[in-house]
Amino acid sequence: MKQTPYKLIEKRFERIDTLRSIIHLLRWDAEVMMPLGSNEIRAAQLSLLDLECNSILRSKKTAVLLDRVESTVCNLTDWQQANVREMRRLWIYGNTVPKRLINSLHRAVTKAEVQWRKAVETNNYKTLCPHLERVVDLVREKAHHLAGKLGCSPYDALLDEYDPGRRACEIDPVFDSLKTSLPGLIAEAIQWQEGMPVLKINAEIPVARQRELGRAVMKQLGFPFEKGRLDESLHPFTEGTAEDIRITSRFSENDFLSGLMGVLHETGHAMYDFGLPSDWFLQPVGRDRGMTIHESQALLLEMMIGRSRKFFEFAAPLIAETFQASGPAWAPENLFRLATRVRKSFIRMEADEMTYTLHVMMRYEIEKNIFDGTILVKNLPEVWNEKFNEVMGFYPNTLKQGCLQDSHWPQGYFGYFSTYALGAIMASQLYRSIKLEKPEALDQIPRGNFEPLFGWLSDRVYCHGAKLSTQDLVQQATGEGLNGDHYLSYLKEKYLGTS
Amino acid sequence: MKQTPYKLIEKRFERIDTLRSIIHLLRWDAEVMMPLGSNEIRAAQLSLLDLECNSILRSKKTAVLLDRVESTVCNLTDWQQANVREMRRLWIYGNTVPKRLINSLHRAVTKAEVQWRKAVETNNYKTLCPHLERVVDLVREKAHHLAGKLGCSPYDALLDEYDPGRRACEIDPVFDSLKTSLPGLIAEAIQWQEGMPVLKINAEIPVARQRELGRAVMKQLGFPFEKGRLDESLHPFTEGTAEDIRITSRFSENDFLSGLMGVLHETGHAMYDFGLPSDWFLQPVGRDRGMTIHESQALLLEMMIGRSRKFFEFAAPLIAETFQASGPAWAPENLFRLATRVRKSFIRMEADEMTYTLHVMMRYEIEKNIFDGTILVKNLPEVWNEKFNEVMGFYPNTLKQGCLQDSHWPQGYFGYFSTYALGAIMASQLYRSIKLEKPEALDQIPRGNFEPLFGWLSDRVYCHGAKLSTQDLVQQATGEGLNGDHYLSYLKEKYLGTS
Numbered sequence: 001m002k003q004t005p006y007k008l009i010e011k012r013f014e015r016i017d018t019l020r021s022i023i024h025l026l027r028w029d030a031e032v033m034m035p036l037g038s039n040e041i042r043a044a045q046l047s048l049l050d051l052e053c054n055s056i057l058r059s060k061k062t063a064v065l066l067d068r069v070e071s072t073v074c075n076l077t078d079w080q081q082a083n084v085r086e087m088r089r090l091w092i093y094g095n096t097v098p099k100r101l102i103n104s105l106h107r108a109v110t111k112a113e114v115q116w117r118k119a120v121e122t123n124n125y126k127t128l129c130p131h132l133e134r135v136v137d138l139v140r141e142k143a144h145h146l147a148g149k150l151g152c153s154p155y156d157a158l159l160d161e162y163d164p165g166r167r168a169c170e171i172d173p174v175f176d177s178l179k180t181s182l183p184g185l186i187a188e189a190i191q192w193q194e195g196m197p198v199l200k201i202n203a204e205i206p207v208a209r210q211r212e213l214g215r216a217v218m219k220q221l222g223f224p225f226e227k228g229r230l231d232e233s234l235h236p237f238t239e240g241t242a243e244d245i246r247i248t249s250r251f252s253e254n255d256f257l258s259g260l261m262g263v264l265h266e267t268g269h270a271m272y273d274f275g276l277p278s279d280w281f282l283q284p285v286g287r288d289r290g291m292t293i294h295e296s297q298a299l300l301l302e303m304m305i306g307r308s309r310k311f312f313e314f315a316a317p318l319i320a321e322t323f324q325a326s327g328p329a330w331a332p333e334n335l336f337r338l339a340t341r342v343r344k345s346f347i348r349m350e351a352d353e354m355t356y357t358l359h360v361m362m363r364y365e366i367e368k369n370i371f372d373g374t375i376l377v378k379n380l381p382e383v384w385n386e387k388f389n390e391v392m393g394f395y396p397n398t399l400k401q402g403c404l405q406d407s408h409w410p411q412g413y414f415g416y417f418s419t420y421a422l423g424a425i426m427a428s429q430l431y432r433s434i435k436l437e438k439p440e441a442l443d444q445i446p447r448g449n450f451e452p453l454f455g456w457l458s459d460r461v462y463c464h465g466a467k468l469s470t471q472d473l474v475q476q477a478t479g480e481g482l483n484g485d486h487y488l489s490y491l492k493e494k495y496l497g498t499s
Numbered sequence: 500m501k502q503t504p505y506k507l508i509e510k511r512f513e514r515i516d517t518l519r520s521i522i523h524l525l526r527w528d529a530e531v532m533m534p535l536g537s538n539e540i541r542a543a544q545l546s547l548l549d550l551e552c553n554s555i556l557r558s559k560k561t562a563v564l565l566d567r568v569e570s571t572v573c574n575l576t577d578w579q580q581a582n583v584r585e586m587r588r589l590w591i592y593g594n595t596v597p598k599r600l601i602n603s604l605h606r607a608v609t610k611a612e613v614q615w616r617k618a619v620e621t622n623n624y625k626t627l628c629p630h631l632e633r634v635v636d637l638v639r640e641k642a643h644h645l646a647g648k649l650g651c652s653p654y655d656a657l658l659d660e661y662d663p664g665r666r667a668c669e670i671d672p673v674f675d676s677l678k679t680s681l682p683g684l685i686a687e688a689i690q691w692q693e694g695m696p697v698l699k700i701n702a703e704i705p706v707a708r709q710r711e712l713g714r715a716v717m718k719q720l721g722f723p724f725e726k727g728r729l730d731e732s733l734h735p736f737t738e739g740t741a742e743d744i745r746i747t748s749r750f751s752e753n754d755f756l757s758g759l760m761g762v763l764h765e766t767g768h769a770m771y772d773f774g775l776p777s778d779w780f781l782q783p784v785g786r787d788r789g790m791t792i793h794e795s796q797a798l799l800l801e802m803m804i805g806r807s808r809k810f811f812e813f814a815a816p817l818i819a820e821t822f823q824a825s826g827p828a829w830a831p832e833n834l835f836r837l838a839t840r841v842r843k844s845f846i847r848m849e850a851d852e853m854t855y856t857l858h859v860m861m862r863y864e865i866e867k868n869i870f871d872g873t874i875l876v877k878n879l880p881e882v883w884n885e886k887f888n889e890v891m892g893f894y895p896n897t898l899k900q901g902c903l904q905d906s907h908w909p910q911g912y913f914g915y916f917s918t919y920a921l922g923a924i925m926a927s928q929l930y931r932s933i934k935l936e937k938p939e940a941l942d943q944i945p946r947g948n949f950e951p952l953f954g955w956l957s958d959r960v961y962c963h964g965a966k967l968s969t970q971d972l973v974q975q976a977t978g979e980g981l982n983g984d985h986y987l988s989y990l991k992e993k994y995l996g997t998s
Contacts, residue, residue: 018547021540022521029524033532037725038743041520048517052551226536244537 006076006084009065010283013087016053017282021241023049028239028246032231057094066091079285082467086284089164096149097142105138109412116410120400125381128410133377135412136370143371155371158415162291163422165469168368171418174425174484175361181488183391186354189342189495198337199329204253207232213256213322214249214263217315220448221301223267224274235349236262238269242281245270256323257339260315261302268301269294271454275462286465289473291416293461295423296430303353303424304431304490305445305453307339313446342495344392346401354491357424358391363406363417371414425482426474428490430461433478505575505583508564509782512586515552516781520740522548527738527745531730556593565590578784581966585783588663595648596641604637608911615909619899624880627909632876634911635869642870654870657914661790662921664968667867670917673924673983674860680987682890685853688841688994697836698828703752706731712755712821713748713762716814720800720949722766723773734848735761737768741780744769755822756838759814760801767800768793770953774961785964788972790915792960794922795929802852802923803930803989804944804952806838812945841994843891845900853990856923857890862905862916870913925973927986929960932977 003011023046030042056062066087073081112131119128143154150157156167214230228240233248240246247270249262272288280286288294305311312332320330328334342352348359366383369375375383384403389395396402408416434441434456441452460477468476475481492498502510522545529541555561565586572580611630618627642653649656655666713729727739732747739745746769748761771787779785787793804810811831819829827833841851847858865882868874874882883902888894895901907915933940933955940951959976967975974980991997 015547018540018543022525022544022548025525025528025544026521029528033728035724035726035728035743037723041517041740041742044517045521045524048514049521224536225534227534229532229534241540243540244534 005065005068005072006080009062009069009087010083012056012062012065013090013284014282016056016090017241017284017287019049019053021244021282024239024241025244025246028231028248031233031237032246032248054094057091062091063095079280079467083280083283083285086287086466090284092149093146093161097145101138101141101145105135105142105412108134108138109410112410112412113407116404116407120404123398123400125399125404128404129378129380132380132410135410136377136414139412139414140371155368155415158371159418160415162416162419163470164290164466165471166290166292166418166422170482171364171422174482175364175418175421178357178421178484178488179361182354182358185488185491185495186342186344186358189354189491190344192496193337193342196337198341199334201256201329201338203323203325205256205323207251207253209323210251210256210259213260213319214251216318216322217260217263218267220314220318221267221271221450222454223270227274228270230263236266238266238273240270240273242274242276242278245273256319257335260319261306261339264306265298265302268298271301271457272297272462275454275458277463277465277467280465285467289464289466289468289470291419292422292426292470293473295419296426297457297461299424300427300430300457304427307336307353308445308494309333309336310442310445312336312339314448318448340495344394346388346396347405349405353424354495355392357421357487360417360421362387362391363408364421367409367414367417422482425484425487428487429474429478429480429483430457431490432486433460504564504567504571505579508561508568508586509582511555511561511564512589512783513781515555515589516740516783516786518548518552520743520781523738523740524743524745527730527747530732530736531745531747553593556590561590562594578779578966582779582782582784585786585965589783591648592645592660595644597644600637600640600644604634604641604911607633607637608909611909611911612906615903615906619903622897622899624898624903627903628877628879631879631909634909635876635913638911638913639870654867654914657870658917659914661915661918662969663789663965664970665789665791665917665921669981670863670921673981674863674917674920677856677920677983677987678860681853681857684987684990684994685841685843685857688853688990689843691995692836692841695836697840698833700755700828700837702822702824704755704822706750706752708822709750709755709758712759712818713750715817715821716759716762717766719813719817719947720766720770721953722769726773727769729762735765737765737772739769739772741773741775741777744772755818756834759818760805760838763805764797764801767797770800770956771796771961774953774957776962776964776966779964784966788963788965788967788969790918791921791925791969792972794918795925796956796960798923799926799929799956803926806835806852807944807993808832808835809941809944811835811838813947817947839994843893845887845895846904848904852923853994854891856920856986859916859920861886861890862907863920866908866913866916921981924981924983924986927989928973928977928979928982929956930989931985932959 026042026046026049030039034042066084069076069084070088073084076084108131112128112135115128115131119125139158140154143157146157146160147154150160152160152167159166159168159171211230211232215225218230219225227243228245228247231246231248232250234250236247236249238245238247247263247266249259249266251259272294276288277286309332312335316330316332316335319335320326323330340353342354344355345351348356348363351359366375366380366387370377380403381399385395388402408414434453438452438456441456444450444452461473464473464476471481525541525545525548529538533541565583568575568583569587572583575583607630611627611634614627614630618624638657639653642656645656645659646653649659651659651666658665658667658670710729710731714724717729718724726742727744727746730745730747731749733749735746735748737744737746746762746765748758748765750758771793775787776785808831811834815829815831815834818834819825822829839852841853843854844850847855847862850858865874865879865886869876879902880898884894887901907913933952937951937955940955943949943951960972963972963975970980
């Protein structure tokens with residue numbers, strides 16, 4: 001039986017996504033299980049699989065098949081058509097940037113990462129600077145290639161890779177408005193919290209108990225352990241496909257809330273992946289819809305759901321039981337206050353919900369100015385420190401507290417940071433819609449019933465895979481486009497008790 | 500710079516071995532870490548990687564390059580020449596059996612395995628029989644294809660896959676002689692041991708302590724934990740390449756010796772893989788020299804070294820300390836007696852060193868007769884039971900105690916069993932040479948110094964990779980070919996105190 005061109009191209013992309021599922025596992029293993037000395041063979045394995053994916057995308061046969069399928073696309077179902085559109089998107093990303101440039105960027109990033117570690121240790125930017133300049137030059141070149149194909153500006157092309165269809169002109173007014181409102185709101189919140197007594201937790205909680213709590217909470221949330229795991233790693237992450245998803249958290253004996261919130265964050269990512277349309281498993285249209293939506297799912301569960309009074313009404317007894325703890329510090333209201341403490345600090349990864357967005361928007365601005373040429377890489381530390389002082393009101397003392405705290409830039413990830421803040425905004429919009437449309441989804445939380453919540457998310461977000469654009473997905477789910485005002489309202493209500 | 504055909508073909512085989520190293524990791528993960536419900540995506544991942552390896556082996560380009568390299572092989576070093584010889588060997592295995600047949604066999608094995616499980620549960624051979632017949636028919640067909648290329652009998656072709664160059668005519672006289680001598684020796688040993696008091700260990704040892712002991716012993720043996728791990732699984736195994744080797748054991752609270760011996764066995768496998776020539780990493784000539792040599796390394800460490808008085812002189816204090824145990828049962832001599840207890844039983848996997856070989860030789864004979872047509876698959880249970888009674892002196896009560904105890908045949912592994920016994924013989928020959936040539940390698944064991952032992956093994960076995968044939972390797976290491984007499988002498992000395 002002869003197969004249609006559509007079926008043939010589906011097979012090719014299934015191979016790509018099967019290879020990608022192996023890459024997920026190798027990455028998980030590298031962070032969680034792999035002996036330290038095995039990093040070289042692991043790098044060779046990952047690079048080979050990456051090459052295999054690319055060689056399928058770059059093969060003549062794929063190009064010819066895709067052209068043929070597109071020329072008769074009207075005979076396909078709407079899901080199939082969306083699948084072909086996503087195939088073309090992947091094809092463009094796989095075929096636009098010259099191989100030579102990809103290889104140069106890979107080498108430059110490898111060197112810059114090593115220098116970044118050294119620069120952080122020695123608090124000396126000089127040795128890193130030329131390597132970071134080289135990375136930026138190559139990313140710029142890459143962005144120019146992609147911009148030509150996508151019909152947008154180079155920096156927009158960088159945004160597009162992580163958040164398909166997103167353009168800076170859409171982000172700017174939203175961030176500008178937040179930049180104006182947030183600092184005042186934060187100051188108010190800090191003042192407000194000063195008048196709220198909060199009891200510190202002085203007990204050291206063994207990691208084994210925290211792991212147990214994490215699993216119990218995940219189980220209650222509906223995480224399907226028959227197709228997933230919880231482990232530990234230096235930084236929490238989620239890797240996998242709907243048939244096998246592995247999440248990690250990091251547990252510290254002195255700060256169990258941070259480990260638990262890590263579990264919630266990653267479970268949010270995982271539930272999205274688990275909920276993607278199973279009929280389109282291993283097909284481009286069956287993938288998630290980019291990093292902004294992904295982050296929105298993680299933040300919705302961690303911030304809006306997890307750091308809420310209702311959640312601690314459910315979780316506090318479970319926490320006390322698992323830790324065999326008692327006393328007023330373990331009461332829901334006190335745990336809620338501990339989980340929502342606002343304070344300005346140097347480090348993005350340790351920031352609270354409110355100041356986090358300030359950290360991220362600042363990075364977005366710097367990135368954009370690097371790519372429009374108004375900031376030179378060599379001036380990064382000074383520019384950073386001045387901007388940080390503008391935003392937070394004090395200066396970093398070291399590079400580690402300042403512009404070198406994140407590995408994103410040395411790793412060549414430009415265009416990524418904005419998804420963190422956009423994800424938070426989107427999460428607040430989804431949260432608002434849930435409250436309006438299905439209040440029982442929130443009301444059931446104190447009873448540990450998360451089914452209505454995930455039912456709504458499944459219907460509105462998960463089940464679409466990559467069928468809709470990010471914009472259409474948000475529009476359909478919430479009745480409007482990206483809107484930072486709902487984020488501000490959410491923060492006001494939560495942190496200042498006004499609505 | 501243009502690369503030579505030899506360098507180009509090396510690159511192709513490096514890709515194959517890198518893919519294989521990924522397959523190792525996926526298999527390890529499936530047994531040790533993977534959630535149970537993820538087996539389908541794992542099967543798809545493994546089958547895709549297998550396909551990739553095969554498509555490299557079967558590509559026109561590989562064939563053309565290999566022909567070219569062979570025509571000018573005299574310009575290469577001896578290692579390179581051996582590498583080309585091994586490439587051709589892999590090429591023959593990859594190109595001789597028709598794809599259609601490989602796929603049919605794969606499907607037949609999948610079905611037979613399911614039926615095998617059912618047959619074991621229900622103690623009913625009937626439903627399995629036609630599936631096993633189908634597997635045997637397809638393996639026979641595969642053997643015929645390979646036999647034509649290798650210039651040997653079909654059953655020899657099956658042996659060759661696991662033990663390159665091995666032929667039945669070489670095995671038969673060795674096994675025949677053992678078949679004659681072993682039963683009497685076993686009877687003597689059992690009688691001899693009846694007069695030797697042995698104290699049972701009644702303590703239950705927590706698995707965590709056993710794991711700790713396993714790691715401590717491995718560390719003392721020189722297992723490089725920076726490139727390897729110890730975990731647990733249903734059946735102990737070793738997976739990996741010299742840059743990342745993962746071994747497992749199975750720990751039972753009531754029988755710590757079995758878990759410890761599992762650790763030694765797999766460490767024996769691992770040390771061989773770690774010791775393979777690093778200059779030829781990811782090349783055919785850098786691989787191990789087949790399953791007989793591999794098994795010899797595992798058995799040498801488990802049986803000759805591990806189940807010895809000298810070993811327990813080293814291990815007994817470590818065991819007692821790790822388990823916080825004391826008393827006469829934990830004395831070296833008593834532990835040695837526990838580890839060398841001989842008794843006839845139904846199950847190969849639970850058999851002692853001496854009767855194990857009887858179990859294996861019986862399987863070899865049945866296999867050979869299945870392939871020369873003198874045993875019909877439908878008569879397997881009756882044939883098995885009669886043969887078992889001849890060898891052991893009693894009948895199995897169930898299929899699980901009898902011909903269905905192993906999964907090898909339903910899985911299509913014919914020609915494999917003999918490597919277990921040949922490995923034991925080879926291990927005894929290597930052991931004899933060590934004793935003669937480098938007695939300090941054994942004398943140092945009570946002090947926990949295993950360096951001289953592994954130094955010798957590295958020089959004589961590990962460093963050759965697949966450069967020598969199995970026969971040449973044994974000849975060079977021990978001064979003679981396969982010789983079952985040394986195995987008998989070893990057993991007599993160990994179990995009857997005669998030398």
